[in-house]
Amino acid sequence: MSRIVKISRRDFLKTGALVGGGLILGFSLPVTEAAAKGKAVASFLQNAFIRIGTDDTVTIIVNKSEMGQGVYTALPMLIAEELECDWSKIRIESAPVGPEYNHTEWGPLQGTGGSSSVRSTWNQFRKAGAAARTMLMQAAAETWKVPQDTCRAEKGFVINGKSKKRLSYGALAERASKLEPPKEVVLKSPDKFKVIGRPTKRLDTPGKVSGKALFGIDAGVKGMLIAVVERPPVFGGKVGSFDAGKAKKVAGVVDVLQVPSGVAVVASDFASAEKGREALEIKWDEGENAGLSTAKMRNHYAELSKTPGTVAKKEGDAVQKLAGAAKTLSAEFEVPYLAHATMEPLNCLVDLREDSCEIWTGTQFQTVDRNTAAAIAGLKNEQVKIHTMLLGGGFGRRANPRSDFVSEAVHIAKGVKRPVKVIWTREDDMKGGFYRPMWYDRISAGLDEKGTPVAWRHTIVGQSIVKGTFFEKSFVKNGIDGTSVEGAADIPYDIPNIFVDLHTTDISVPVLWWRSVGHSHTAFVVESFIDELAHVSGKDPFEFRMGLLGKNKRHKAVLELAAKKAEWGNPLPEGRGRGIAVHSSFGSYVAEVAEVSVDRKGEVTVHKVTCVIDCGRTVNPSTVEAQMESAIAFGLSATLFGEITFKDGRIEQSNFNDYPVLRMREMPKVDVSIISSTESPQGVGEPGVPPVAPAVCNAIFSLTGKRIRSLPIKPEELKA
Amino acid sequence: MFSLLINGKKQTVKVSPDTPLLWVIRDHVGLTGTKFGCGKGLCGACTVLIDGKAERSCQIQVKDAAGKKITTIEGVPESSPVKKAWIEEDVPQCGYCQPGQIMQAVSLLKEKPRPTDADIDAEMSGNICRCGTYPRIRSAIHLAAGKPAKGGRK
Numbered sequence: 001m002s003r004i005v006k007i008s009r010r011d012f013l014k015t016g017a018l019v020g021g022g023l024i025l026g027f028s029l030p031v032t033e034a035a036a037k038g039k040a041v042a043s044f045l046q047n048a049f050i051r052i053g054t055d056d057t058v059t060i061i062v063n064k065s066e067m068g069q070g071v072y073t074a075l076p077m078l079i080a081e082e083l084e085c086d087w088s089k090i091r092i093e094s095a096p097v098g099p100e101y102n103h104t105e106w107g108p109l110q111g112t113g114g115s116s117s118v119r120s121t122w123n124q125f126r127k128a129g130a131a132a133r134t135m136l137m138q139a140a141a142e143t144w145k146v147p148q149d150t151c152r153a154e155k156g157f158v159i160n161g162k163s164k165k166r167l168s169y170g171a172l173a174e175r176a177s178k179l180e181p182p183k184e185v186v187l188k189s190p191d192k193f194k195v196i197g198r199p200t201k202r203l204d205t206p207g208k209v210s211g212k213a214l215f216g217i218d219a220g221v222k223g224m225l226i227a228v229v230e231r232p233p234v235f236g237g238k239v240g241s242f243d244a245g246k247a248k249k250v251a252g253v254v255d256v257l258q259v260p261s262g263v264a265v266v267a268s269d270f271a272s273a274e275k276g277r278e279a280l281e282i283k284w285d286e287g288e289n290a291g292l293s294t295a296k297m298r299n300h301y302a303e304l305s306k307t308p309g310t311v312a313k314k315e316g317d318a319v320q321k322l323a324g325a326a327k328t329l330s331a332e333f334e335v336p337y338l339a340h341a342t343m344e345p346l347n348c349l350v351d352l353r354e355d356s357c358e359i360w361t362g363t364q365f366q367t368v369d370r371n372t373a374a375a376i377a378g379l380k381n382e383q384v385k386i387h388t389m390l391l392g393g394g395f396g397r398r399a400n401p402r403s404d405f406v407s408e409a410v411h412i413a414k415g416v417k418r419p420v421k422v423i424w425t426r427e428d429d430m431k432g433g434f435y436r437p438m439w440y441d442r443i444s445a446g447l448d449e450k451g452t453p454v455a456w457r458h459t460i461v462g463q464s465i466v467k468g469t470f471f472e473k474s475f476v477k478n479g480i481d482g483t484s485v486e487g488a489a490d491i492p493y494d495i496p497n498i499f500v501d502l503h504t505t506d507i508s509v510p511v512l513w514w515r516s517v518g519h520s521h522t523a524f525v526v527e528s529f530i531d532e533l534a535h536v537s538g539k540d541p542f543e544f545r546m547g548l549l550g551k552n553k554r555h556k557a558v559l560e561l562a563a564k565k566a567e568w569g570n571p572l573p574e575g576r577g578r579g580i581a582v583h584s585s586f587g588s589y590v591a592e593v594a595e596v597s598v599d600r601k602g603e604v605t606v607h608k609v610t611c612v613i614d615c616g617r618t619v620n621p622s623t624v625e626a627q628m629e630s631a632i633a634f635g636l637s638a639t640l641f642g643e644i645t646f647k648d649g650r651i652e653q654s655n656f657n658d659y660p661v662l663r664m665r666e667m668p669k670v671d672v673s674i675i676s677s678t679e680s681p682q683g684v685g686e687p688g689v690p691p692v693a694p695a696v697c698n699a700i701f702s703l704t705g706k707r708i709r710s711l712p713i714k715p716e717e718l719k720a
Numbered sequence: 721m722f723s724l725l726i727n728g729k730k731q732t733v734k735v736s737p738d739t740p741l742l743w744v745i746r747d748h749v750g751l752t753g754t755k756f757g758c759g760k761g762l763c764g765a766c767t768v769l770i771d772g773k774a775e776r777s778c779q780i781q782v783k784d785a786a787g788k789k790i791t792t793i794e795g796v797p798e799s800s801p802v803k804k805a806w807i808e809e810d811v812p813q814c815g816y817c818q819p820g821q822i823m824q825a826v827s828l829l830k831e832k833p834r835p836t837d838a839d840i841d842a843e844m845s846g847n848i849c850r851c852g853t854y855p856r857i858r859s860a861i862h863l864a865a866g867k868p869a870k871g872g873r874k
Contacts, residue, residue: 209807
């Protein structure tokens with residue numbers, strides 16, 4: 001069925017505006033060097049998202065940040081489906097900051113996150129494509145003086161059915177841009193989709209293979225300096241005093257200045273800046289976190305978990321039913337702080353002038369960063385321009401309501417009065433905070449005589465990632481930060497008495513969303529504990545879950561297919577074990593089966609992960625598959641290795657030697673299946689992460705009888 | 721003053737002799753395809769070829785690279801089997817580590833034109849990909865070596 005949708009004025013910029021000259025061709029993002037090479041072609045804005053050049057190029061202006069998840073391909077696919085353009089003529093440009101580019105679900109905020117890009121632009125981008133096509137068709141009809149319904153659009157041309165005349169979009173662009181945008185458009189019925197749902201090669205691949213793709217760290221402007229910042233060794237610490245004498249004598253060092261985040265060394269190039277930093281002498285006022293330690297924090301959390309917290313979910317009377325249950329089971333789970341460890345360390349280039357500020361960076365939060373920069377620079381928001389570069393990984397780190405890496409760079413630019421690019425080293429990045437919080441969970445369940453769970457009680461202890469930010473108002477309801485309990489307060493299992501409570505701790509370690517957010521810990525707890533219950537009841541973990549999933553058809557479907565694909569129940573070779581987990585997050589449903597072995601030293605090898613996702617309607621199956629592989633690698637890094645710990649207020653990790661992440665030799669074979677669905681499209685970037693840890697740990701249990709309740713897995717606990 | 725031969729082109733740079741080659745390439749020569757990832761030779765993002773062999777440019781001082789043949793990602797032809805295979809398998813996600821991965825793969829294939837999965841594990845495990853494109857990197861290497869790609873996945 002086709003849908004008629006209304007187009008709001010907000011979806012359009014003023015049409016008819018000539019944006020000619022310096023249109024950037026190819027996949028280069030807007031940095032000066034690339035722009036200078038661009039061939040000047042007149043181009044016309046059809047609406048906020050589409051610009052058509054007289055050379056037939058279709059430039060799609062994407063308001064979501066590309067960090068690997070494939071938005072620079074999936075979102076153009078939505079437009080192309082309706083625009084009927086020639087796919088090979090599409091170019092991508094990152095959107096500037098503007099109200100027309102705000103997230104459709106987040107209020108006045110432009111940003112990328114929460115696995116929401118496809119879902120939130122599904123109508124918006126298709127409508128933009130349909131509107132532009134309608135205008136091109138109208139322009140052709142007026143040119144030929146024929147009724148518009150005798151014309152059709154096909155692969156970048158408007159064709160008249162009777163006369164067989166054809167005009168390319170490029171030829172029609174100028175005329176079309178002078179027309180009023182249609183008040184409503186008819187969207188294609190899904191059975192007519194030609195682009196959506198087809199495995200499509202990424203538009204950003206060639207640039208990323210040639211080496212020409214430009215990330216934030218690659219941005220440059222004339223006269224640019226490079227800065228590194230020495231930040232306090234303890235969170236909340238301050239510069240007591242510093243001596244820049246030696247640092248300033250280092251060749252290439254231009255300036256040393258104190259900024260709110262520490263001491264910046266500004267030089268002609270990175271290597272000189274680093275040398276200058278080494279020569280800095282700083283006395284820190286370490287502040288109240290100087291005694292912070294993971295061991296102490298853990299004990300504090302464990303004690304808290306024994307006391308009542310704020311109620312997040314209450315159904316029936318879990319406390320009473322637990323007391324009266326035929327069998328009860330209790331356990332504690334814990335997970336550590338985790339760094340995002342994006343491959344591209346944080347960086348930000350700022351060119352601050354008297355009445356303008358240009359920023360080049362890889363960010364997921366354009367509006368927040370822009371407004372923060374404006375406030376520091378003493379400019380109006382509109383005077384700040386953000387060039388969103390490619391992100392060398394995001395995982396949530398580049399969506400910071402506190403704009404840490406942008407605000408710091410603006411402060412430095414303000415001080416040195418020249419364009420400056422701040423580069424974080426790997427150590428700076430890893431010790432820079434904004435981690436996935438550490439969590440401690442206490443959980444218990446009561447079973448009846450048949451082994452059916454009748455009561456479930458779960459107490460969660462950890463920091464809120466939105467506390468103290470402008471998100472607090474919308475995210476915290478009745479004292480509960482929804483992201484702390486997501487995946488725990490909404491378990492899919494039919495258990496009549498459920499009680500979930502939360503202790504939000506007051507620890508000043510900066511925390512943030514980390515790929516799959518709260519689900520990254522709740523799925524581990526819930527899916528491990530359900531597995532424990534299955535074993536205690538003497539039931540097969542797959543069958544046990546199926547029996548408790550009741551009306552949750554989509555959970556059941558992914559679980560069933562994953563079990564089938566992984567040959568659940570078929571014997572495995574000696575020394576191998578299988579584990580299963582299912583979890584819903586960001587609107588999607590994912591089940592994973594892990595196949596593992598454990599050697600005599602307790603080292604775990606994950607041989608294979610079978611993954612099934614139901615993300616509703618699929619836009620680019622090739623990307624969905626890649627995102628599942630990606631999520632599994634990301635989840636395995638956390639399961640097997642990831643841990644940020646504190647001692648004497650200091651972070652004990654610094655680089656990939658002591659914060660290992662998954663490498664090629666550790667990558668399992670991954671088998672991904674996508675459920676064919678006509679439901680609305682949902683999240684893909686994150687939902688593959690949560691089931692990884694429990695599937696692996698459940699597999700280890702089935703093989704060794706040892707239950708992992710603390711991540712990362714410690715081989716010494718699994719030694720033969 | 722150091723004279724470097726990068727991608728067949730002579731480059732003269734005025735830097736301190738201990739400057740890491742990575743930063744000479746990025747900041748002084750202006751080739752930004754070679755990436756900074758860890759600065760400690762732990763991640764492989766900065767991999768370049770020196771006299772045909774993969775090396776971590778963050779760990780090599782410019783004085784030791786002078787006079788040697790240096791190849792960066794920009795110096796690998798777009799028509800090379802490795803780059804073509806990378807496009808065919810649509811390997812990159814965020815893409816940041818890929819120049820290093822490609823340089824490492826070029827080096828591997830030069831040494832072992834028909835690498836096994838074990839060869840790939842051994843040679844490529846020094847190059848981190850946080851997006852987990854490893855299965856596609858494996859396929860692309862097999863494809864570049866002339867094997868059908870999909871069947872090559874571990």
